[in-house]
Structure formats: C-alpha cells, structure tokens
Amino acid sequence: MPCVCSDISRREFLCKTSAGIAVCAVSPFLPELAHAQPAFPEPTHKARYWEPLGNNIVRCKLEPRACEIGEGERGACGVRENVGGVYYSTVYALPCSVYVGAIEENFLHVLPGTKALQVGTAGCNLHCKFCNTWQISQTRPEQAPFESLSPEQLVERAIKEGCKSICFTYNDPVVCFEYVVDTARVAHTRGIKAICHTAGYINDEPLKELCSVMDSIAVDLKSVSREVYTQLCGVNADRVFAAAYLVKKSPAALEIVSPMLPGYNDSVQFGRVMGGWIAKNLGVDVPWQLYRFYPAYQMEQVPVTNITAMQEVCKAAQDIGLQHVYLCNLARPGDTSVHCGKCNAKVVDRQGDRCSIVGLTNGKCGKCGYEFTGVWE
Numbered sequence: 001m002p003c004v005c006s007d008i009s010r011r012e013f014l015c016k017t018s019a020g021i022a023v024c025a026v027s028p029f030l031p032e033l034a035h036a037q038p039a040f041p042e043p044t045h046k047a048r049y050w051e052p053l054g055n056n057i058v059r060c061k062l063e064p065r066a067c068e069i070g071e072g073e074r075g076a077c078g079v080r081e082n083v084g085g086v087y088y089s090t091v092y093a094l095p096c097s098v099y100v101g102a103i104e105e106n107f108l109h110v111l112p113g114t115k116a117l118q119v120g121t122a123g124c125n126l127h128c129k130f131c132n133t134w135q136i137s138q139t140r141p142e143q144a145p146f147e148s149l150s151p152e153q154l155v156e157r158a159i160k161e162g163c164k165s166i167c168f169t170y171n172d173p174v175v176c177f178e179y180v181v182d183t184a185r186v187a188h189t190r191g192i193k194a195i196c197h198t199a200g201y202i203n204d205e206p207l208k209e210l211c212s213v214m215d216s217i218a219v220d221l222k223s224v225s226r227e228v229y230t231q232l233c234g235v236n237a238d239r240v241f242a243a244a245y246l247v248k249k250s251p252a253a254l255e256i257v258s259p260m261l262p263g264y265n266d267s268v269q270f271g272r273v274m275g276g277w278i279a280k281n282l283g284v285d286v287p288w289q290l291y292r293f294y295p296a297y298q299m300e301q302v303p304v305t306n307i308t309a310m311q312e313v314c315k316a317a318q319d320i321g322l323q324h325v326y327l328c329n330l331a332r333p334g335d336t337s338v339h340c341g342k343c344n345a346k347v348v349d350r351q352g353d354r355c356s357i358v359g360l361t362n363g364k365c366g367k368c369g370y371e372f373t374g375v376w377e
C-alpha cells in the first residue's frame with residue numbers, strides 16, 4: 001500500500017476567522033484588536049467538573065493538572081475563572097475562530113469531501129512548544145478576536161454554510177468543554193455531526209461524556225516516549241495514552257495525529273515503536289496521520305520535517321501492519337485516498353481537494369466487505 005499524503009494544511013485557517021480577521025497577524029496586533037471590538041463580557045456560564053475547597057477556593061477536575069484557584073483567578077489554561085467561589089467558563093459561546101474548511105484538514109475517515117465548520121476559542125490546557133495555532137491557544141480570551149455564537153447559532157451557521165459537521169479544533173476542546181458538549185447535542189438534533197481534535201489531556205469522567213456526544217475524536221499523540229512528552233508539552237504522557245485507549249473503546253471513531261518533529265519523532269525507529277504501540281493498543285485499522293511540522297512558536301529554530309523521513313516512518317508503520325497511514329500538511333497537492341485494509345481496493349479517491357467515493361457502501365468495502373473505522377454517512 002502506498003504512503004498517502006495531504007496538501008491540505010491547518011495553517012490555512014490562519015487566513016480566515018469568524019471576525020474576518022487574519023489570525024496570523026493577531027499576535028503583534030492584539031492590543032489594537034482588543035480595542036477595535038466590544039469589551040469582553042463577564043463570565044456568566046458556570047463551568048462543570050470542579051469542586052469547592054473552602055475559603056472560596058475551587059479545584060478544577062477537568063484534567064490531571066487539577067488547578068486550585070483562588071477567588072478572582074483563573075486556571076493555567078487562562079479561560080476558567082473563579083468568581084466568588086463559583087467556577088465559570090469565560091469562553092462559553094465566544095469562539096475566536098470560526099472557519100469553513102475541508103473536513104480533511106482534521107479528519108481523513110469522516111465524511112470525505114465535505115465541509116466542516118471549524119471552531120476554536122482562546123486558551124489551552126497544554127503549552128506545547130511546537131504549537132502551530134499558538135496565536136489562539138496561548139492567548140487569553142480578552143486578547144483575541146471573538147464572536148458571540150450560542151450552540152444553536154453555531155449549528156445554524158454550519159447549516160447555512162453547507163457544512164456536514166462542526167469540528168472543535170485550533171485550541172483544545174477540553175478547556176471549552178461546556179460549549180463543545182452543548183453544541184454537539186444541538187448539532188445532532190439538526191443532523192450535523194460533531195467532531196473534535198484534542199491533545200487528550202483530560203480526566204476519564206469528562207472524556208467519557210465527550211465521547212458520548214462526539215461522532216469522531218482525533219487524538220494528538222506526539223510520541224510514546226514519556227521523556228519527549230515532558231520535554232515538549234510538560235505533561236504526563238500516560239494520561240494521553242489512557243485517553244486514546246478510552247476513545248477507542250467508546251462509540252466515537254478514533255483518529256491519531258502525530259506532528260513529526262525533526263530530531264524527536266521522525267525516525268524509522270519511531271515509526272516501528274509508535275506504529276507498534278498503536279497496533280497493539282488501538283488496533284491496526286485506526287487511521288494515523290503523520291503531520292508535517294513547520295517551524296512555529298518556541299520551535300522556530302527546528303527545520304521543517306523532511307518528506308523522505310515521513311515516508312520512511314509511514315512505511316515502517318505499514319510494515320508492522322497499520323492499514324491506514326497518511327502523510328498530512330504537505331505543501332503540494334497529494335493523495336489521501338482510502339484503501340481497504342483487507343483487499344487494498346481503493347474506496348475513496350482523494351487527490352488534493354478532489355474527492356470521490358468509489359467503492360464504499362455503508363462504511364464497508366464494496367469488494368470484500370471490510371468494515372472501516374470512521375464516520376461515512
């Protein structure tokens with residue numbers, strides 16, 4: 001099976017936002033933008049997954065960091081705030097990026113060839129050094145452009161734009177959990193799919209709830225090395241491994257995305273070890289996106305990923321049995337066709353932004369009946 005690749009880049013989102021503002025230019029102009037729009041509203045939507053500790057201190061229970069927050073303060077994500085001993089989300093219904101894009105910018109086994117309404121708020125619970133959306137994820141809500149859109153209005157926007165899904169991406173959906181979950185529930189009542197892309201640093205209980213309302217979840221798995229996780233993201237990798245495993249066991253379809261960072265995870269050995277881990281723990285049929293890295297954020301000095309290295313990682317993973325490995329975020333139009341994991345027949349013909357279903361019936365191979373993981377109708 002050939003290594004397939006995608007030219008569609010999440011970096012493209014940087015040119016379009018809900019407010020029509022070039023987010024790529026946000027960072028240098030943030031103060032100016034903040035003055036050009038209405039004042040950021042006071043939080044009114046109560047957060048979930050927290051507990052009071054006494055003396056108006058609260059503890060967040062969304063993810064393992066378990067921030068303890070005093071009155072008037074926020075957690076490390078910068079978007080969850082303690083107001084008088086009650087915990088609030090400051091970004092509920094206040095996205096800073098809403099963009100209509102190809103579903104393939106995030107998912108390769110979900111409704112191929114359709115449009116997705118991609119949504120993100122400010123803030124993130126991780127501070128990965130290579131983040132390619134840091135202008136959004138590492139910003140406080142007051143410093144970013146924003147638009148007021150309730151879950152109902154967001155779903156209405158998706159329908160109006162001809163989107164088949166709403167995809168929470170750009171920042172981690174964990175930090176805007178309440179907005180994500182409420183939107184997903186409304187989306188399903190209108191026949192719209194709900195999907196999200198997460199780093200997977202989240203506690204089991206909220207993750208189970210997220211899985212119950214998501215049609216598909218892409219988990220970013222940077223490495224199987226705990227050391228690399230600590231070094232680049234500052235978090236305990238075991239929690240992410242557990243999250244990927246939990247998604248796999250849930251009704252939500254799982255995709256794995258790995259940013260290929262030169263010198264960290266672009267070797268054949270990585271392809272064997274990580275591919276082996278995926279095969280053993282998640283299954284050989286789980287789609288694995290090898291995502292090309294471009295210098296960004298705190299890793300501006302690291303070079304862009306070598307494409308030959310990516311192809312070698314891809315081949316190493318295929319050699320140990322992974323059925324659906326893709327090269328993504330490349331500069332030129334590429335092939336992300338989907339092939340049957342059993343008879344290798346092509347079922348989705350996808351070249352660049354041209355896509356057609358050629359041999360898929362109800363999520364099964366039209367030739368041999370192999371059942372694909374994913375969301376197909």
Ligand code: SF4
Nearest residue numbers: 060066067075076077
């Ligand atoms: S979601 Fe935010 S407040 Fe909660 S534990 Fe994580 S960083 Fe802290």
